[in-house]
Amino acid sequence: MRWLHERMTTRRFDIVHRGPYRWLATALGARSAAIEVDDARIVVTYGPWFRAVLPRVTIAAVDLDERRTISRGVHGWRGRWLVNGAGVGLVRIRFEPEQRARTIGYPVRLRELVVNVADPAALIAALDPAEVG
Secondary structure: OHHHHHHOOOEEEEEOEOOOHHHHHHHOOHHHEEEEEOOOEEEEEEOEOEEEEEEHHHEEEEEEEOOOOOOOEEEEEOOEEEEEEOOOOEEEEEEEEEEEEEEOOEEEEEEEEEEEEOOHHHHHHHHOHHHOO
16 A cells, blocks of 8 residues: 555645735634645645545536635635635635535535635646546
């Protein structure tokens, strides 16, 4: 099994916090806000507020979300979740079938996730459903 672990490469994309929210997010425990991608899964964490471990094969689509949002943090309803620290650099990830995530420890449905990162194009390339083997 060691050879399998060596072949898997994990890429980390930090969720970016900008402006005054950066200090508030750190104080609220969102310092460990990131998306980690390997060959088999993605892990999304936003401090103690949000966590999802998702099989890559469930990614139906990934695209740039050009909207600007004033919301920061973790917000969701009916399977659609926004997990961000800034209003730009947003990437939308759609899942089929619907997945499970946790917010403050409670299970939630996850059909669509919008996150923000410094390099959205790199995250989109890393999550490309066509690249899943």
